[in-house]
Amino acid sequence: MSAEPTLAEHAELSGPDAATLRQVMGHFCTGVAVITAHDGERPHGFTCQSVVSLSLEPPFVSFCPTKKSTSWPLLREARHLCINVLAHDQKAIASGFAVSGADKFDGVSWAPAANGAPAIDGTLARIDATVEVEHDAGDHTIVIARITDLTADVDREPLLFFKGGFGDFNAH
Template sequence: MTVENAEPPVLDGRTLRNVMSNFCTGVTVITAHDGESPLGFTCQSLVSVSLDPPLLSFCPAKTSTSWPKLRETGTLCINVLAHDQQDMCSAFARGGTDKFLGVEWDAAGNGAPALSGALARIEATVEQEHDAGDHTIVVARITDLNVLRHDGPLLFYRGGFGRFDA
């Protein structure tokens, strides 16, 4: 049965959030260094976009105060968090704090902070940004990457954290 000229349903934010929370995501901390201090924020919207050229994408909120500072550097390190890094995830999700307080890190090859204990690390440069409602879609070119651990990612599902054991 088809309905012509039917108005699409109005979707409220709460319903959208409830339904989308059924999609499990990994958790990352995206970092950069502005030459004076390390910068970073928690992000769970990371996705591989292309193998040739090697591209990834993520979507910071337009309300983010961290993303504009990271954008200016142009070089990023995407730190894929391991199952035992929930505290790190929470620390980098809070604004107005010293997110790197007590966090061990080294400079990645591109100078961005590579967080100790991460499951994997992806270095990238910002290529494009696209407007997307209350978020920005960032496309970045992967310049280097490696797996550092093999014991399971930190996952976000229905508002809580968990792990996956293969």
């Protein structure tokens, strides 16, 4: 019987190339959120598919912005976030907030959440949170945020991301 590989031996193993990793992981269906903040002068936000409920006690949520994001540093500085879980009919919002440098809030109806971050109208759910800690993770950052308030519209259906595209439960 052979021994378990050591951490150093694991580090020497090569992984899949980025294209294969993206293609295979694309088979994991996720929800779609727009994470927003307000810096006191203007709103900021970006689309994110990596939102995860992390802990009930204390109430933590996690998400992973790319290190190339120009929006995340602005949200990080504001600290108070709103994670807007998008509904099935909000594909245009998801696409608009995924574009770098655009006026992402143009034509988007929103109001300040209790923490001041933009809460987008018509979403499936809203999670207000405050950034607690970040961890380096390759080409992304793992953000852990403390949930301060949340609500959901039980009558709405989710916007989903699957195989590189947006859809819903009824998509064919």
